[in-house]
Amino acid sequence: MKLDKVVDLVVIGGGAAGFMGAIKAAEEGVISVVILEATKRTLEKVRISGGGRCNVTNACWEPTELSQNYPRGKSSLIGAFNQFATGDAVAWFEERGLPLIIEPDGRIFPKSNSSKEVIRCLLNTANRAGVSYSTKMIVKTIKFMGEKGFFLQCSDGTSFNAKKILLATGGDPRGKKLAYCLGHQVIPAAPSIFSFNLTDFYHRTCAGITVDNAYLSLKCGSKLFKEYGRILITHKGLSGPAILRLSAFAARELHETRYKALLEVNWTSATNDSIKDSLKLYRENYSSRTLIQKYPFEGIPKRLWISFLSYLGISPQTRWGGFSKSQEIGLCDLLSKNVFSINSRGPYGEEFVTAGGVCLNEVNFKSMESRIQKGLYFAGEVLDIDGVTGGFNFQHCWTSAWIAGKAIAKDLALGTGRN
DSSP states (O other): OOOEEEEEEEEEOOSHHHHHHHHHHHHTTOSOEEEEOSSSSTTHHHHHHHHHTOOOEESOOSHHHHHTTOTBTHHHHHHHHHHSOHHHHHHHHHHTTOOEEEOTTSEEEETTOOHHHHHHHHHHHHHHHTOEEESSOOEEEEEEOGGGOEEEEETTSOEEEEEEEEEOOTTOHHHHHHHHHTTOOEEEEEEOSEEEEETTOTTGGGTTOEEEEEEEEEEETTEEEEEEEEEEEOSSEEESHHHHHHHHHTHHHHHHTTSOEEEEEESSSSOHHHHHHHHHHHHHHOTTSBTTTOOSOTTSOHHHHHHHHHHTTOOTTOBGGGOOHHHHHHHHHHHHOEEEEEEEEEEESSTTOEEEEEOGGGEETTTTEESSSTTEEEOGGGBSOBOOTTTHHHHHHHHHHHHHHHHHHHHHHTTOSOO
16 A cells, blocks of 8 residues: 555546646645546547648637537536636647637647647646656546545555545546435436438438538437538438537437438528429520529539439430420429438548536536536536537637636635645
């Protein structure tokens, strides 16, 4: 048995939230801060996110608007974002030597386009602040010891006496088990942010094609979810920003129905009547041209247009003058309300994001301290909070951890480190 180590703060989890919370606490005056990471490498999710680029945050600056990108937790986050939002995160990193760039779609990346620079920034800042961190340190048990704070036992026999604990284990079930053992309700995990695999998907030949401005309606059980934006055709179904956002907001319901649902796609963003008028206009004005030579929907690539015609048994060489009324009705219906059956979820759009975690009404979002166990704090995805793709999950990590670190430092400075 190794000797106990007495510290002010133990941070469980060496990811984005864990490092931000530890750094903030140390910079605010907490003397001894230790990060314990269960795996062999810290900041692993930062390293692999965004295809190795790391989507640090999103250029959504206003707190209320920012909160709308979180299917679970948006009401709790409004106040939190008023303490530390996108602009604060950008300033925090740039002040510590990491220049950032904003892409046209609002995603914010390191200027170097390398997640290694984000990791380097966090590690260097932690080192300057005096934060220590260890890997392969699995916390097996935590016991509240009254005035002595917390006793932590690790799998290798190392133990700690800590005045405060910050639980920042992301989606790792071990972290949620620790929260449960300390009296917290934990909402079961469910995958969030994924593509859809569709039954009898006849657009497989169009894999790789994107369509902007599509309208989506998802019927899942008794609930209806709607989304608008860009979609991507895959070999098995649909993906792209609008699909990933839709999957995030319907994640819990889709999980409950075992990913069986109906998806309706309007490929043109126009109404049924408007599509009908366009087809009628082309039949009248371009009667000598073929359907493949000239068609009215600029947002639909030619290969996809051919796929629609093929599905309806219409030759692309048909002239508009010979385009029948029944064909017009069929094509109009297909373009405006194309219904597919979802049979399973596809690959993640952003790795390891899940719905579920520590119940939010058991956490004080002004400080991120537990309402159940004084001296215990939370940050990041261990909470029942998840955002859509685009940097929002990292923003929640920065925000909740920054608030927790500041609150921990203030509490210790007031002499309440021992409960």
